Amino acid sequence: MTGTSFRLSLVTTCLLLGLCAPNARALSPEEKLDRASQELIVQEQAKVIEQKCGTKLAIHLDWASFTNEELRKAPGEHCVALLHALESLCAGNHLRAYVRKHVKSFVCLQSARDPGGLEVRRGELRWQILPFMPNVKDIAYAELLRKL
């Protein structure tokens, strides 16, 4: 993919996801691109989940919750960790069947209340991240097995 077409793809994603809607503070074009690239990271992994787990997830990154400077710029890596863990669990037939039936959407947010924790509400995985999360994939894996 050339640089121009990649940029176009990000802008398209940005428009599709409605990120360019007016916020409390208008986003600069660079910020918009940053967000779009982060959303894309998560969307790509959602496609993998669809293939491996057989469920099409509705994805939402809760930008308003990302008060931390680092997370506001690049929450994608932390967000996607949960989906990577979900993918590895879908290696099992029974687990895959369970995920296909019970998991429908994914929200990634920053939360001081239960950092590094997962909430499951009616098929929605609410993954609460922190700026510094060592072993984030291990945490995500354990949280899925504990809470799902």
Place this chain on the structure above:
Amino acid sequence: MLRFLLALTLSLTQRYPQMVRTFLFPLVLLCIGSGPAFAHPYEMIDLRALEQQDCFEELLEHARDIAPRARDQEWQGLVSRAATQVVRGRALRGQEEQAATLADQMLALHPFLKRATPFLDARADVGLKAAESCMRAGEDSSCWDQLDLFVRTDPTHAPLAFRAGKLVRKFFRPTASMLFFHEALLRQPGAVLKKDICSDEVTIEAVRWSLGLPAGHRELKAAAVVGFEVCFEEMKAGLVDELVHSTLSSAVARHLCSGLIEKKMLTPFQMAYCQDAAP
């Protein structure tokens, strides 16, 4: 003295058989029969005095001068206290290994010491110190074997088995402690000690590691008994936590699953995990 008299008798028998038969032979028999009279056997009053004088080694040396029928509660108390003092004294002089050996010899000689708690505590202290010295010196499996034998020689002392497990963990991997903890819990340790053993992080660690061993290991069986039966209340949260951190299809996942399914501790998703973890 007796040898000399016997030699003399034999020599005289050849020269003057009649005289020997009449006088000397009965005389020699009389001397042999009254042998202990020359050794001055101690009596209870002597043993009491020895205790008063802190002469515990001598007391033990002469404890068996008292006839078996006269070895009453008082005698047992004297021997028990003396044995405790001698064992502790040797350890204070840095002779833990000799002290432990001596303690076991005394147990063999005076079986009633198996009911003497202060003596058994002293034995446990010196034996564990000796085992620690052995392990510190790097004599790997032989130290473990000796300690195992030492623990089994006193089959009712739960704290000894528990302390042995904790000591072993200082020098070996967690699974090496598992059989000691299992043994401690089988010895009816009482509610307080049982709770201590079950809640101790070293015990929990041993259970978690041992559940990851392949089928057939004694430690695995011991871990299942401790984790899912004896200490289940204290360990259930830790066992579920171990499951959620396990790798699908690992031995630990399979063993945790079989125990936790039986206890009905799993969520539907965890049940699915366990179904996939099964071979």
